[in-house]
Amino acid sequence: MTKAEIRAHVAQAKKSQPLEPSSAAVLKNVQTLELYRQAKTIGAYMPLPGEVDVSPLFHLPAPDGFGATRTVEKAFFIPAFDESIGSYRMAQHTPQLKRGKLGIPEPARPVWAAPDELDLILVPGIAFDRAGNRLGRGGGFYDRLLPQYSAKRAGICFDHQCLAEIPAEPHDCRMDLLITESAILKFALNS
DSSP: OOHHHHHHHHHHHHHTOSSOOOHHHHHHHHHHOHHHHHOSEEEOOOOOTTSOOOGGGGGOOEEOSSSOEEOOOOEEEEEEEETTTTEEEEEEOOSOEEEOTTSOEEESSOOBOOTTTOSEEEEOOSEEETTSOEEOSSSOHHHHHGGGOOSEEEEEOOGGGEESOOOOOTTSOOOSEEEOSSOEEEOSOOO
16 A cells, blocks of 8 residues: 555544544553653653544653552653754643644743653654554654654554554654554564
8 A cells, every 4th residue: 555545544444443542541551661661751742633642641640560650750742843943853841832833732932852861752653564664644744853862762553553564765764662552562673
């Protein structure tokens, strides 16, 4: 399938779901990851319709691995447009958000993440495959954003967005992990 055909296929699959998939089930899997529990700084995103809503993570206490929770401050960062470079970067999430360049909320006064500051980046997409490839909306924003950071990349999606294979090009950023409501897939290398 072409990228356009995959986007149409995923949109149709979403319509045929008997119930809206649960973001909570995906988030539960995210929280079971040792990588997530140990992370102090996490890149995330403000969800668009059809994407897993990760925003509840911004306010949850961290599990301690023994069934209890402890208050561990995690700093979350979300994409924001940096006019000085004409591209997106990760900025610390704050309660004061503004409508961004593409209409997506972003910090009103961005505090940018350093290239090695993030431990993990949660990445949305239209579709992912079982080799760690990602298909986005077609603008290449994440393919320009992700290489700026040394963090592990976790694709976040619903089961119906996980396909056997999607076309990938050399500039497409691969994921280290893929997390859905029913699975956590770890990939051997990210190249």
